[in-house]
Amino acid sequence: MSDIIDEVISSFRTSSIFVNREYLMPDYIPDELPHREDQIRKIASILAPLYREEKPNNIFIYGLTGTGKTAVVKFVLSRFHKKFLGKFKYIYINTRQIDTPYRVLADLLESLDVKVPFTGLSIAELYRRLVKAIREYDSQVVIVLDEIDAFVKRYNDDILYKLSRINSEVNRSKVSFIGITNDVKFVDLLDPRVKSSLSEEEIVFPPYNAEELEDILTKRAQMAFRPGVLPDNVIRLCAALAAREHGDARRALDLLRVAGEIAERLKDSKVKEEYVHLAKEEIERDRVRDIILTLPFHSKLVLTAVASMSSEDNVVLTTGAVYETYLNICKKLGVEPITQRRVSDIINELDMVGILTAKVVNRGRYGKTKEIGLAVDKNIIVKSLIESDSRFADLWG
DNA sequence: CATCCACAGGAAGGACGGGGGT
């Protein structure tokens, strides 16, 4: 038994490809962030008042995914924290992961060393405790709210409003906010009061171009890979592919890492270009699979309906047509169907996670509907559906 | 130029299963 474990561990440790894979992981914050010097300088200068234990202005940060927003913010804050230890506290919350109002507040409290039950209390009660906790806290607090656009779209700007008012409920101002968003138009959704209070300073993160991505990848690769296993053209390919997708550095790093993992799995001594293409597919496959596996039952049925109709080539699907197919599937499985209203929302949800594409169209005389199609390979969807629930297997005889 | 299609999507609320404070 322990032999097997030892064997696995030792082969894992003696990787022929990687020195340390960690440097390619999405949550790794490197010591230097190339091509983000301007943003670092600007954020640092806004946060500088922390040194005198004064409240910095609130900051709003815009930029597409993988443009280094999170990394830069974490980088500056942790450097500051090390430099003037104990003069402030910072709390980072990704509101895509911590995705309910309750959990955001609970997380804030937790970070301030206040224990709260993970359910049961009212939002108002949590807020009251948060005000109390901050009042009793004797130094500055910086709260980073990452991906708040997704959060506000799902709920509303209620908590943001409450949070932005927290300073006025505490004897002296000591809470600053850094809001990070992928969606530039997001501010329009905000209450004007929230907007003006939260975006005292605004910073934009432009996408990386292929050259910059290559630079970033090269630096990371030097730390992550063994010398000589990674040809330059592989890095260039990863950079090029990611540049095509709006300069997403995280995507580029993922490609590089998974390509390396594939090389390792195949016991190859070098990372080849073809592995990058394989990596791209593997990343996509895993993403889709993970999403489908955790989908509610009726969402899977709706997806099944769309997938089954997508075999007939280039038929434009509408909500009504999908719903009919869905009803048929329900009948076959002996399942009580849900309403079209709900199915309409489910289609939007599947669009949001990138499995379907749904576009609202007006067809004049022929009404308003959605044009629906698969956003990813059908085989991946069908495979994942069957894996997630054996009942689906019969539908694809 | 009004009409009218085939839905979109907001509002309110409910059942249910996770849990509270006092």
Place this chain on the structure above:
DNA sequence: ACCCCCGTCCTTCCTGTGGATG
């Protein structure tokens, strides 16, 4: 023991709508 909370799915009822058609 009592009445309260939240998040997740879902229903019911509803008003809104761009443009091809007549």
